[in-house]
Amino acid sequence: MQDILMPANNETRQPSVGSSSRVFGRTKSTSAKSARRTIRPSVFAIKFVVALLVTLVGLPLAAPQLSLAPAMAQGGFKLPMSVRSLGIQNEDPATWSATYRVVPGTDEGVLEVEVVLSQGWHVFSTTQESGGPIPTSITIAAPKAVQLSGAFQPDHEPESAESDVFEGVTIEEFHDSVIWSAKIVLPPGYQGDIEVAVDGQTCSEAGSCTPVQESLVAKYTGEAKPVQTVADTATAKVTKLDLAKAKPYREPKNPVQWKAAASKSIAAGDRGVLQFNATLDPEYHVYTAAVDDANSSTNFIVTNKSGLKVGMPTTPTKIIVDNTLPTLPMKYHDGDVTWSLPVQVPAGTAAGEHKIEGFIVYQACTKSACYPPTALKFETVIVVGDGAAGSTVVSMKPAKRPVALDAADGNKWVDELDAAGNAPAAGNQSQSDASTSQAPPINPSTPDQVSAAESPPSPDSSGSNSKADSRIADSASAASAISSVVVKDSPEEIAEMAKLYNVDEKIRYLTLSDMDSNPIGSGGVSSSDTMTFWSALFGAFVGGIILNLMPCVFPVLGLKVMGFVKQAGNDPAKIRMHGIAFAGGLLVAMWVLAGIILTIKISLGTNINWGAQMSEPYFVCAMIVLLFLLGLNLAGVFEFGTSMTRVGGSIQGKEGYSSSFLSGVLTTLVATPCSGPFLGAAMSYTLAQPAGIAMILFTVFGLGIAVPYLLLCFFPALINRLPRPGAWMETFKVTMAFALFATVAFFMQAFGSQTGASGLSWLAMALVVIALAAYYYGNYSAPHVPDGKRWAFGYIMPLAIFSLGAWMCYGAANERSTAESSYHAGGLAWQDWNPGKVEQTLRRKKKTVWVDYTADW
């Protein structure tokens, strides 16, 4: 957490693991500041306090969909511990090493300096322009006889992005690892140590930086090919093949066109290349081949190498970094990108044809949308022979993504090739082969040469399977990082997940309250048994009382309060009867709803839940129309006739008990979608009980809602404390009309989620028509209107218009939404759920998984 809030302060650096060439420890100074992204504590504190206030004020009024996650998504509240900080930070974010080689018989050599960075850390290029972060500087400190004869070149292009801190400065940074190489001149026959000084700074994505002041000892590691730096070698290999003649391949309606070619013939002991070119339609991009466990990537999964070695994919194509989401920067290529995978033929390999097969998993996105992740299968035959120049065909065909992912699972699909492009020596080879988990993570920027120096363990290294898993394209994270995109699985994947994982097994969980008493490793779990009958009873009662303040219920109950005001001074017995009628209506509706749910559960064995009626657009539509009519009534558009049953809380004050009863019914109906936050545990317990006990709990829940009104009714003195009836009531009445219209809007949101824009617009038009019917009824149904006119315009015409409105409502409720839930906007990396998705994600990613069950109502 400290990393995020402030730069590291004078921490003594610990010796790094596996950094054999390090000669000095060092200290970090306080002067370093994030070069690209900083989080000022004051801003953070303000955001935090505001978010806290919003959370505290907003939560009690929130509908079920307003849980913590969207607040996080919208940036209103940023946890001081970023999502990425859940990954493990190495104490030492950078491991530096240096080696050099000499061209035999000459005074020329190549000096290489490599840095391997922990996840989330980066260094800057040697060519970083001034006015920005400190560029990396590499010099030869000793001996003086050894001199640089050329500039240091990186083995791959840095990631470039406009700085949001240094105005007008383009930041060039390297992630994961980079090898710089430079030509040197040295005394003939010199094979001694070379002391190399490195200066610059290393920064984390969270914002903290540490200065780099390294003194490295470069050891002589052997002979170099004439004046070829790493960059030279990579370039030379890339230009060998002629991709232009390759047959293009494109998935139907996919914006990516692929071409591929491989070296036709490679001599034993030599190296060729396998190349893939992706040409993208305008506006589209594909993700880098960098596979870490936070970002998306394009994966090359080589499943059959026929004894050859295939190295990591590299590309000279510029990487574009999109920092729209600071915690999840997106790295991608657009336009035209070519990846090269070096193919090493071990010495002694038998001459003849060697088949290479594998998959590519990729995803094409624009800035606002993504195609589903796609897979293709490739296959080629490389001849081990005379090493004649030329390309051979690489065939490509569609593949199912689950098949490709399964092939990646536990399969070593990339080999370590040493600095000269060779497979590691025998000793190292066996070690490498023995444990797939030791393979370094795929890195787009990793060259086809990997230092023999031991790399720091990856934060994600977790055994052979998980290592392979970590290479699986995390396309979901990437795609969903684009605002309002929720990544969906294909039908094949859904079927695969359901088949592979046990989706019926009980979930082992602890509740928040149990967490402290069950420390990590204790293996403790909660169960529904922790909720007793009495605690459920208490929860239902208190939840019912609090429910009165929810937006679903409050306007309706406002009317009831007004009714009480009008009853001030009336016969106490009559007032009590109103209260009892209200509670009766509430309880009867509660019993009917609960009875329906319990009957269906028992008789059909299905998991129908409390509030299930809210998933039915017809019911929601009916509620909207009812509340809308009540609102129109309060707004004075019409009055219910004396012969009609008074619905809800009519404010005439002379109504019968039926009005109070119906108010109670209405209260129960509108309360159900808001009851989740208060009654989650209690309701879950209730629905798991025998019908008798469940009905008792439902009754107590209803009594909880009714108790404030019963108190008013049974203690009339309380009513007398309310303001006396007067002109203010007219204002209050119209105000309550608007409150009801707000409730209508609340339910329309749910209706819109269910039926889409089409359904919502039909409903809006239907409400206009219904309002017209109400207007005619209100104007022409009064007793003073002549009979003929009253019947024609006061009854028949409104009825006809209302019927039209009802028909439109029915049509609106028949529509179905195809859009995403609005809940997902905001930019966090959400993935869509399917049975088995959680289990699959846990198995493949080995990361914390947050699952948010929510709804738009």
Next chain:
Amino acid sequence: MELIVVDDTLREERISRDLARADRQILPVNLIYPPNYPEEPAILLDEFIGPADALKVLERMEKIQNNLASSRLAVNH
């Protein structure tokens, strides 16, 4: 951390069945699985959660992840 959203706007039977696995019937529900689940249990958040609650759970998850990494380091060495 991976984020999965279960949108039950249309009340699907398969989601109800999944909720029942955690003894829950109604929304909202937030479940946070540690990376080594089921070795370590998931955490079921209360219906109302504040920043402190979320932090508490995330810190626990971070500890679990750190423990896992440490044990892997020990194995590798």
